[in-house]
Amino acid sequence: MTTNTSLPLADSGEAADLVAFLTRLLRFDRAAAVRLQAVAGGGGADPVGADGVVAVFGRLPLGSTGALAIRTARLARFDSAVDLTVSAGQLLEGVDTEAAELRLPAPVTGPSWAGLLPPRAGWELVGEPAALAVAPEVTAAVREFRERSEAVPEHHRTRTVLDGLADEIWARPLAAQPELPLRAAHAAYVIGFLTPQSTLTVHRAGAWRRLSCPAGSIAVRSTAALGAGLGLTPLR
Secondary structure, eight states: OOOOSEEEBSOHHHHHHHHHHHHHHHHHOTTOEEEEEEEOSSOSSSOOOTTOEEEEEEEEOOTTTOEEEEEEEEBSOOOSOEEEEEEHHHHHHTEETTTTEEEOOOOOOOOGGGGOBOOSSOOEEEEOOBHHHHHHHHHHHHHHHHHHHHHSOGGGOOHHHHHHHHHHHHTSEETTEEEEEHHHHHHHHHTTOOOTTOBOEEEEETTEEEEEETTEEEEEEOTTSTTOSOBOOOOO
16 A cells, blocks of 8 residues: 655646546546556557656546546656555646646545556557548547437436447447547547547557557446456556
8 A cells, every 4th residue: 555645746737638538537437437547658558758657547437348548647756656546536636737746535435437547568559540530530420429328218318228228339340440439539529539630550469459549548348348458557
């Protein structure tokens, strides 16, 4: 268990990026919890700063399956490893943009998804889709979901029905990159990672698929391969 009470971020820009990420995440769930990990620099699936990196994992409840959104921030220095599940709201309150510091709240009992994160290593590049091709596909699917959900009689428009409709749409393979479900691109869009100027890469590791954007990553896991791709790692 870590004794850290705060983490020094590399600069105020890193702090502002965390604020934006947590603010967007809390729009989906005001009681959201996040998994937070700080590790030393060097190694892993992607390069990180020599002084270490902190990664924040949050779940976007898009249908019954959801997707993991990951935002990383460089540390000014690395003292010791940190691995906590905390309240997203309390973590947001602990971000000091002026001091470039992240104060750590008390840990909470985490949701089930927090115990199963993407692996740190073993990722294989499978594609580099153009954001200009991905974005229109996402907006068309959002429009389809809205039109079809509005067509459901109000007395039948339950959470179960809407989740089933969302799962049907977001589980489709992305036309611009069939290796990836549409759910991952939609999650990147709603959390603010996907923009028309984004440089995108798609990786796979076992049952996991990862869509990486300059601002962060989305990881999704196939339920058909339980037990595959286990690990605890920050990604970007």
